Amino acid sequence: MARRRSAISYYENCELSLLTVRVIQASHIPWADVMSHADCYVCLCLPPCTKRTIKTKTVSDSSDPVWNETFQFTICNNVKNVIHLTLHDEDVITKNDLLYTLAFDVDKICIGETIRRAFCLNPNGPETLEVEFTLQEFQGHREKILTNGVIVSREMNCLDVCVDKQRIPEYLLGRTLVLSVEDSCENERRLELSSGTGSDHMQTCKFHYLRRWDPHFTSHVEGSDNQNIQVIPVKLLRTGQEEKVLLSSVPVYANCCCFSCFLPLRWIKARPLEVKLKTKDCTEKLNLRMGFDLCDEEKLYLTKRKRVVANALKKVLKLDRDLEDHEVPVIAVTTTGGGVRAMTSLYGTLSGLKKLNLLDCVTYITGASGSTWTMSKLYEDPDWSQKDLSEPIQDACRHVTKSKTCAFTFDRLGFYRDELKTRAKMGYKTSFTDLWGLVIESMFCDGVNETKLSDQRKALTQGQNPLPLCLAMNVKPSTFSTLDYKEWCEFSPYEVGLLKYGAFIRSEDFGSEFFMGRKTNGLPESRICYLQGLWSNIFSINLMDAWFAAASSEQFWHRFTRDTVHELEEDEEAILRKRRESSGLNTRLVQPAGDFSRIVRGILTSRPLDGEHHNFMRGLQMHKEYSTHDGFTTFDDTELDNSPNNLTPSAEELCLVDSAYYINASFPPLLREERKLDVLLSFDYGLSEKFTSVERTKEYCSVHNLCFPNIEVCKEERANPKECYRFPSCGNPKCPTILHFPLVNDTFRQFKHPGVERLTDQEKEDGMVDVESKSTYGLLKLTYSEEDFHRLVCLTEYNVENNEQVILQTLRDAIKCKQNSKPREGISV
Incomplete structure (x- = not known):
């Protein structure tokens, strides 16, 4: 069990x-x-x-x-x-x-x-x-271990190593002292020996290791022979006390003062190098949160947002009294990727919800790939959902319609190079993904955007906006396809976490180095563009992923992989x-x-353009009962789930890619039972296969015993899809009702607004939006004409507005379901 x-x-x-x-x-x-x-x-x-x-x-x-x-x-x-x-x-x-x-x-x-x-x-x-x-x-x-039933943090010690620059023998200046502790997080440190005075005369480094392990400290000056290697069992050092270690005298050459012209160089013994060691217990609180519950900040946000949602539902549904807390449904908007097409379409979707006064009814917005570009831009304004969206839409139009050659000038390429060099010096792992993020910034922003993910918390302080959640997948950089190894990674303004392990860190700590749940090397928070490059990292695809995307099957290649x-x-x-x-x-x-x-x-599984990041789960171990824990089994979906030694805690880095390689959707963060989802407005911005995102999500949920409604669409409607499909929860209070909006041009051809027919030739031409072929809105098309941009915005806005009654009835049903699950005084809906 x-x-x-x-x-x-x-x-x-x-x-x-x-x-x-x-x-x-x-x-x-x-x-x-x-x-x-x-x-x-x-x-x-x-x-x-x-x-x-x-x-x-x-x-x-x-x-x-x-x-x-x-x-x-x-x-x-x-x-x-x-x-x-x-x-x-x-x-x-x-x-x-x-x-x-x-x-x-x-x-x-x-x-x-x-x-x-x-x-x-x-x-x-x-x-x-x-x-x-x-x-x-x-x-x-x-x-004494700390665990959430899946991962384990064990007791850890720290070894401080110190060299006084003022006491370094002259003959060693300019040489490199190599220090290592086997089985430690750092493994090896290198100190360039140089002179120094004043307050800045100490050279230090740290090693972190498990207390119950028995590592050895090794030191030597680079270039010296094996006889001058110092090896000390760390367990012999007294905890909390500083110990001095003398690195064995290093033989050096010297000339004979009298007969230098006639005698060869001779050996002399030089003064030894003094190294100070101090071990201590790492009793600091973990910088990683272990558990499957929501973080305290999100719980506080939900309390505030619930009142906003309750007031909005009362107005839009014309209720005769205020909703009690237990009667307020959790409503989410989920989107798919699709590059500039998804970015543009999401603006239209949100504009449609805003015009129906439904945006304040939404608690969560999730995005993947291109839709995250829209979310990142909107959340720069702490009150964006309370304002008219025409201004941000017009700003997006300006960037979408401009030439993208500005992102590839010699000046910009030089800027990218300098940025990545600076980033590498700070301690980040740099990759093509970072370069792609800088290109996105150049194409869709004015200058350098200093916004960070944690800055989005300002948009949540009073519950004034839906909580944004972005999605990526952790994969293996080689040897496995995405279908065989994938782990959902969630990004919110509060936390970044891998769902199946119940492991979360503060969003500002993403990219820093961790060991056993503690931050060992804190780095400044990345600008949002680097995360945009990660969330839409379409370039890290391998041939197996491409085959799966084209044929929805990998069986032929499994014999090789x-x-x-x-x-x-x-x-x-x-x-x-x-x-x-x-x-x-x-x-x-x-x-x-x-x-x-x-x-x-x-050849099939390598990812030549992947993006690797410091693994914040590094060093953690798997609990003996991890494989039967329901938090783990909710999201266990890799070939290695029964091989604990090969799971993510044992990896040096995370390899995070676009989630569209598996399911071009952003459902998984909403599948956490703690979020108690009631209504899901699903917006699919794909040009073909209009139901793939919800169907694959249903398959995933069936395998993992998660509540998700049946997705049943007849053959005729697959050939000619409608604007909106309702997949009910079938009376199960834990199962959300899905309203699915594929990207189609159905009645928009005849109506420019709901109930307002197109009369003039220009109006009829504006209704001919081609969302079937790739010629206008293809994935790799980064520049649209102004007409194509506004037509796509108007189409996605119309598809929401034209289904107002379906949405409102679904919300009424959700409230009734909440009331029936906990009987209360009746309410007229």
């Missing part, structure tokens, strides 16, 4: 255990080379315990290698510990071959138990790997599993693809 989601994070006091792994032998390993048997060795990888990969000795030229080597790991019992055992063939000339990978869940072993397993390495052959596991209680050792995975569940293991909780993962055997398949996979 799935575990209930936790609204907030909580502490768990958990025991530590000692895992002993004995790699015994392998049998019947096939010949790897023409002339000899394989030269086998085994690697052990257990990321929750160490970042290092531990290796056995190599047994040469044997099909039945015997190792009998033992390794030990200190594990946290409340963390999901899956050990990877990989069998390799060592090659002298070429790189070593990976033969098999086994993933074994340590949760299958009970405390005090020893099990011996002969893992099958080939379901159709005799190959096996024999391993023995022993799990013992680590007496007297416990750990997926390793062969077998679930190994033998009778002996099944018996053991009955004694364990249902969160135990099956043992998995991965047979890596051959060289040809790897080459093809690299």
Whole structure:
């Protein structure tokens, strides 16, 4: 059974255990080379315990290698510990071959138990790997972890390293001191040794590492020999006390003062370099919020917005009394991408809602790709929804109709170069996505736009506008297509978060470096243009994504892009599993693809123009029951969800792309049950396949047991779609009613306004808006004529206004549904 989601994070006091792994032998390993048997060795990888990969000795030229080597790991019992055992063939000339990978869940072993397993390495052959596991209680050792039931933050320490510039030996000035702490977040630091006086005479750096790990501090001056490398176990340092370490005297050359003309250079011993070390507990509060509830700022906003919505509904529906809080439905507007077409269409949609006095009834607006450009611009004005939209529409027209060559002049290209250099010096990871964001800014803004995502909070202080939510997807930069690996990432003015992990950071912290939920290197907040480039990053597509977009199928290519995975569940293991909780993962055997398949996979799945960002989940670990937690399973949708060692917390970076690669819609943020959606106004700005966004969302919701109405459209209406479709909730109070507005030109051909016919030739010409072909409003078309811009705005505005009665009736029904779910005094609607 799935575990209930936790609204907030909580502490768990958990025991530590000692895992002993004995790699015994392998049998019947096939010949790897023409002339000899394989030269086998085994690697052990257990990321929750160490970042290092531990290796056995190599047994040469044997099909039945015997190792009998033992390794030990200190594990946290409340963390999901899956050990990877990989069998390799060592090659002298070429790189070593990976033969098999086994993933074994340590949760299958009970405390005090020893099990011996002969893992099958080939379901159709005799190959096996024999391993023995022993799990013992680590007496007297416990750990306090913070978790939301899916991810875990463990206790962390910090090592401060300090060098006094005034005490650096002269012969070392200008050289580089290399410092490293294995298993740490930073791994390695380099200090350029230089002289200094006054207050600025200390050179410092930090290392963050898990308290229960046992890393070593290593230091040496670059260019010195191995005898001058200093290695110190960090556990020997006393917490909170400064320790001095002398870097061994470095031999240097010197001339003999008397016989320099006749004698060669000789060695002398120089004064050692003094390095100060200090370890301390990291007791600071996490900079990452763990939990599946809404943040406090959004809850406060909803309280204020509910009153605005209640007053607006009373006026527009002509109610005879004020609505109670529990009677106010949550109404959202969701949009699709589509470049300039989506940007232009959203202006028309919002203008239509404004003219019907419905904009104040909306609580959320979600956007993806091009529709986020409109949202970003509007939210620069804290009171935009309370004003007439003709001015921002005219401003958008000016930018859409101007030549885009202004974005590619030599001056602008030089500006882009300088901007990206400055950004890289600040510590950001720069990519083509950043360049694309700067180009968007040049095309649709006047000069440099200093607005940031967190600035949009000003538009929410009194609940005066709908809350904007933008969407992106976290994918793998290579080896996986978007269909196989995708994770929803939500951006709001308050927070940025990955939904399935319940991990959120403040919006101003996005781009900063994190480890174990703490900010280790804070960077200034990015300007909004860099996020616009991320949200509409259409250039990070790989060939697999393109194939899926064209054919809606990837099955043909899966033989090349997926390793062969077998679930190994033998009778002996099944018996053991009955004694364990249902969160135990099956043992998995991965047979890596051959060289040809790897080459093809690299071609099909690489993203040459992706955008990588510092991973704010870096270092966090998966809870032992993560796979059964309903917060996780609501959005689990990747090939690696049963491979915890390969999920996002283990990655160095996030690779965020346009969500249109999978579903060209922005539904997912609204699927969070905490947002309690009642009515969804869905606006699809695609030129073809008018129902794909809602149909794929329905498929997604069906798989994940989320409430979403049935999407039923007959064949005739697919060929000739109407302006609006109502998909009711079927009486389920948790299921929203969907009003879907495809981008069509139906009655707008005959009417310039609802009920007002077109009479003149010019009026009839204005009604001939072509939203079927790509010639006028294609995705890659960045410049429109003024006529085409205004026609598209008028069309999308009209399609809203012409369905006023359908919208109003849906709102009445939503209020009745809210009343019926909690009986109250009747109200006339």
